[in-house]
Amino acid sequence: xxxxxxxxxxxxxxxxxxxxxxxxxxxxxxxxxxxxxxxxxxxxxxxxxxxxxxxxxxxxxxxxxxxxxxxxxxxxxxxxxxxxxxxxxxxxxxxxxxxxxxxxxxxxxxxxxxxxxxxxxxxxxxxxxxxxxxxxxxxxxxxxxxxxxxxxxxxxxxxxxxxxxxxxxxxxxxxxxxxxxxxxxxxxxxxxxxxxxxxxxxxxxxxxxxxxxxxxxxxxxxxxxxxxxxxxxxxxxxxxxxxxxxxxxxxxxxxxxxxxxxxxxxxxxxxxxxxxxxxxxxxxxxxxxxxxxxxxxxxxxxxxxxxxxxxxxxxxxxxxxxxxxxxxxxxxxxxxxxxxxxxxxxxxxxxxxxxxxxxxxxxxxxxxxxxxxxxxxxxxxxxxxxxxxxxxxxxxxxxxxxxxxxxxxxxxxxxxxxxxxxxxxxxxxxxxxxxxxxxxxxxxxxxxxxxxxxxxxxxxxxxxxxxxxxxxxxxxxxxxxxxxxxxxxxxxxxxxxxxxxxxxxxxxxxxxxxxxxxxxxxxxxxxxxxxxxxxxxxxxxxxxxxxxxxxxxxxxxxxxxxxxxxxxxxxxxxxxxxxxxxxxxxxxxxx
Amino acid sequence: xxxxxxxxxxxxxxxxxxxxxxxxxxxxxxxxxxxxxxxxxxxxxxxxxxxxxxxxxxxxxxxxxxxxxxxxxxxxxxxxxxxxxxxxxxxxxxxxxxxxxxxxxxxxx
Numbered sequence: 001x002x003x004x005x006x007x008x009x010x011x012x013x014x015x016x017x018x019x020x021x022x023x024x025x026x027x028x029x030x031x032x033x034x035x036x037x038x039x040x041x042x043x044x045x046x047x048x049x050x051x052x053x054x055x056x057x058x059x060x061x062x063x064x065x066x067x068x069x070x071x072x073x074x075x076x077x078x079x080x081x082x083x084x085x086x087x088x089x090x091x092x093x094x095x096x097x098x099x100x101x102x103x104x105x106x107x108x109x110x111x112x113x114x115x116x117x118x119x120x121x122x123x124x125x126x127x128x129x130x131x132x133x134x135x136x137x138x139x140x141x142x143x144x145x146x147x148x149x150x151x152x153x154x155x156x157x158x159x160x161x162x163x164x165x166x167x168x169x170x171x172x173x174x175x176x177x178x179x180x181x182x183x184x185x186x187x188x189x190x191x192x193x194x195x196x197x198x199x200x201x202x203x204x205x206x207x208x209x210x211x212x213x214x215x216x217x218x219x220x221x222x223x224x225x226x227x228x229x230x231x232x233x234x235x236x237x238x239x240x241x242x243x244x245x246x247x248x249x250x251x252x253x254x255x256x257x258x259x260x261x262x263x264x265x266x267x268x269x270x271x272x273x274x275x276x277x278x279x280x281x282x283x284x285x286x287x288x289x290x291x292x293x294x295x296x297x298x299x300x301x302x303x304x305x306x307x308x309x310x311x312x313x314x315x316x317x318x319x320x321x322x323x324x325x326x327x328x329x330x331x332x333x334x335x336x337x338x339x340x341x342x343x344x345x346x347x348x349x350x351x352x353x354x355x356x357x358x359x360x361x362x363x364x365x366x367x368x369x370x371x372x373x374x375x376x377x378x379x380x381x382x383x384x385x386x387x388x389x390x391x392x393x394x395x396x397x398x399x400x401x402x403x404x405x406x407x408x409x410x411x412x413x414x415x416x417x418x419x420x421x422x423x424x425x426x427x428x429x430x431x432x433x434x435x436x437x438x439x440x441x442x443x444x445x446x447x448x449x450x451x452x453x454x455x456x457x458x459x460x461x462x463x464x465x466x467x468x469x470x471x472x473x474x475x476x477x478x479x480x481x482x483x484x485x486x487x488x489x490x491x492x493x494x495x496x497x498x499x500x501x502x503x504x505x506x507x508x509x510x511x512x513x514x515x516x517x518x519x520x521x522x523x524x525x526x527x528x529x530x531x532x533x534x535x536x537x538x539x540x541x542x543x544x545x546x547x548x549x550x551x552x553x554x555x556x557x558x559x560x561x562x563x564x565x566x567x568x569x570x571x572x573x574x575x576x577x578x579x580x581x582x583x584x585x586x587x588x589x590x591x
Numbered sequence: 592x593x594x595x596x597x598x599x600x601x602x603x604x605x606x607x608x609x610x611x612x613x614x615x616x617x618x619x620x621x622x623x624x625x626x627x628x629x630x631x632x633x634x635x636x637x638x639x640x641x642x643x644x645x646x647x648x649x650x651x652x653x654x655x656x657x658x659x660x661x662x663x664x665x666x667x668x669x670x671x672x673x674x675x676x677x678x679x680x681x682x683x684x685x686x687x688x689x690x691x692x693x694x695x696x697x698x699x700x
Contacts (some may be wrong), residue, residue: 116660121676125692126625126683132618132649132661137652160661161679 025232028076028148028184031069032062038236039227041207048175048185050205053212058244059188060224062212063150064090065248066098066186070148073110076184079111079140083156087112097248115409124162130170134177141181149178150273153188158199175204185580186532192456197227198432207231213239225251243401247365249402251340263287271310273302274484275443278460278469284441285465286379287413290437291386295419298456299477300419301325303445304382305334305341306482307417311380312344318489319378320352321369327352338480351376357386365389366401370408381409382417406438440464445475448496455497457516458484474500475486606641610634615656617649617664622681626665629682631664636696667691 027041037043043049043066053059060082067078082090090112090442091101104110113136140146154171160166179187189197191213196202202209209228216222224239240249267282276283284290290307292300308318322330330352331341345349353372355365373381383389389398409416418439436442442462448455458475460468473484474496488495488503495503598603614630616623627646634642641647649664659668659677669692678691689695 067666092695113657115662117662118660118677121674123676123678123682123687125678125687125691127622128663128665128680130623131664132615132656132666133663135617135649136656136661157662221615369672 010131028070029074030066031073032065032249032251033247034207034240034242035225035249038240038251039208039230040234041185043184044231044233045184046179046182046209048178048183048187048203048205049208049210049266050187050189051199051212052189052191052574053200054191054214057191057212057214058198058249059212060085060090060152060243061094061244062210062249063152063186063188064094064099065097067110067148067150068094068101068104071104071249075109077111077144078146078150079137079144079146080150080152081113081137081140083115083117083154084152086116090114099248108144111144111146113137113140117156118158122160123390128166129161130157130167130174133170134174137174141183147182147184149183149185151185151187152191153200153498154369155189155197155199160588164199171201173249174206208233212242227319241401243366243404243563245370258466268308268314268415271306271313272474272482272484275458275482278471278473279441279463280466280468281468282462284415286415287410288440288464289410289416289418289438290441290443291418291420291439292443292445293422294456295422295447298445298447299475299482300421300445301330301384302337302339302477303443303458304384304417305339305421305474308380308382309334309339309341309344311415312341312349315349316350316379317376318344318380318382319376320350320382320384322352322354322384323356324385326354336479336483337477366405367414369405372512373409373412380415380417382419384419385421386418387421403438426554435461435476441466450495450497451502453497453499455499457487457496469488504561609672610638610669611645613645613647613659613668613670615647615649615659615661617668621664625658625681625683626667629688630667631687633682633685633688633692638687652679653671669693 004313004511011466026047027039027043029036029042029435030039049057052060063082067080070076070078072296083095087101088196094101101112105112115133137149141149154174157167157171158164162388175185175187187201189199189201189210192198192200196209196211202328206229208230211226211228212223213224215224215225223242223244225242226239227235227237240251244250264284264285265286267284268286269276269283270279292303294300305320308320311318320330325333327345331345338390341350341352345352351372353368355368369381386402389402406416439462441464442460444459444461446457446459448457456475457472458478459470459472474487476485488500612630613616614626616626630644634644646654649661655661659666665680665681666680666687667678667682669678675690678688680684682688686695
């Protein structure tokens with residue numbers, strides 16, 4: 001026996017301390033999406049990592065992916081020792097994820113060793129050890145020069161071997177042995193009631209502990225992953241949602257997604273010329289994400305379908321996920337606004353996929369979406385409505401899923417179109433499943449209720465990288481498609497529909513009335529002027545007659561005086577005077 | 592490590608043996624030696640003349656560990672008569688060995 005039987009804990013710790021020493025802990029990338037990001041590079045190299053979780057939480061898959069990806073992506077041969085499932089069973093289970101275990105085995109990159117222990121066959125008598133397991137593991141490791149080992153799940157031994165005292169000592173020895181051989185190991189363990197694992201494996205494997213959890217909140221199952229402990233390394237401490245999709249395990253470090261996709265700069269028409277005008281005159285950016293949100297019956301689907309129709313006219317392929325209507329129903333309904341979608345379906349340009357999101361979990365949906373996108377290779381993918389997906393998961397997981405989805409589609413330069421139902425009365429800008437930050441172009445359609453009539457108002461809430469209009473337009477669904485018209489903006493706010501028409505008539509009447517009023521006032525003034533002028537003329541005439549009268553009287557008086565003077569002078573001559581008489585003075589004073 | 596033993600002397604040849612037993616060990620540890628001793632004693636006492644014992648040392652033939660799904664050592668496997676039975680440990684508890692070999696009615700036989 002070249003392996004020490006038992007090793008006291010301090011000695012073990014000293015050994016591991018010696019191993020790391022001043023050298024920084026090296027990491028062993030798992031190749032699992034997201035996990036390497038939150039662990040800053042992978043699992044601790046040359047050490048065992050404990051993965052614990054309840055049944056169905058994905059422990060086996062994590063362990064298998066660690067081995068398979070290690071073999072495929074990093075050329076590290078690996079041993080998968082299973083205590084629960086046979087080699088053939090395992091191969092079948094992961095075949096759906098695209099892993100060909102037989103091929104890896106043939107290429108000497110993988111050994112799958114199934115340890116079957118039948119409790120009923122076994123009788124215990126006296127002392128024993130687990131050297132048989134060591135021999136098997138050593139044999140498998142040596143056969144391919146393995147660098148990675150997975151033990152899934154070693155706790156099965158506790159069920160088979162009643163003597164836990166021996167078992168614990170032997171497990172301690174096993175992990176030490178693995179460390180000594182420099183194996184990066186993943187050990188799985190069933191979640192226990194009070195401890196992380198049912199049999200306290202965390203006592204032996206203490207370098208890195210990852211906890212998987214599948215919990216059901218409001219009837220919706222969500223998978224979470226948390227790194228409980230990672231000795232000698234910084235790591236993400238949050239619970240990270242993860243999915244198991246057709247590429248395997250995918251942890252979603254929400255904040256860690258690298259935003260490095262290329263952004264196409266060309267535009268495409270929305271199919272509504274007026275809307276293109278509102279979006280800087282050119283339409284939307286290809287490869288961007290769009291959201292049409294609005295209340296019930298605001299025409300979101302019609303608007304989305306108009307986008308799709310325009311794309312199909314250009315010969316582009318569209319994939320439409322309808323979460324609330326059947327393809328037939330959509331085609332029929334869209335015919336009523338003049339969109340003939342049937343021809344695009346027949347031409348193979350449009351695919352409508354209908355399914356209620358609550359039937360499957362989120363990850364099943366994501367898997368389906370990815371598969372269809374890969375098969376159909378569309379330029380536009382529409383989700384109608386994305387708010388229906390809300391019912392399929394918690395806020396955080398839906399948000400994470402959508403983020404993953406949008407990033408996935410953006411990286412393929414696929415234009416994403418979402419519609420979202422906003423609850424009436426709720427704050428319209430917060431209820432969009434928290435995806436608003438993922439959206440490049442956001443069009444809001446609102447019900448406007450006015451004067452006993454409901455009309456639709458459309459505006460562009462946000463359009464990244466575009467000089468977009470801030471105007472509200474009235475949104476009409478006509479039998480020849482969608483029409484946007486200017487709304488009436490007046491002192492009482494915006495008016496649409498017949499209220500707008502009424503208002504316009506009222507305005508016209510008011511204008512006419514004002515015109516008539518002005519005319520009337522002008523006439524009154526004219527009359528006044530005329531009256532004034534007449535009055536002036538009258539006064540003038542009166543004055544004239546008075547003046548004449550006065551002048552006449554003066555003349556008369558004058559002549560009378562002349563006559564008197566003449567008479568007096570004649571009388572003075574008669575009296576013999578030649579002097580000026582009082583008659584001269586009198587005339588002067590009167591003048 | 593000394594050269595491991597392969598076949599122990601038996602009282603009957605392999606062809607005629609009603610009882611075919613295989614004992615897995617790893618090297619000559621006290622456990623393995625005790626197990627071999629204990630097994631011989633029990634067989635002589637209860638199965639004289641109708642048994643065959645094969646001792647397999649996994650340090651020499653590690654690939655054999657897979658055939659009988661050996662984890663614990665030492666393990667005694669009853670190949671014949673069927674059904675297959677496994678007894679792990681140094682076989683020091685004779686009563687339990689007999690129960691395990693189904694030579695005596697036990698709680699599980």
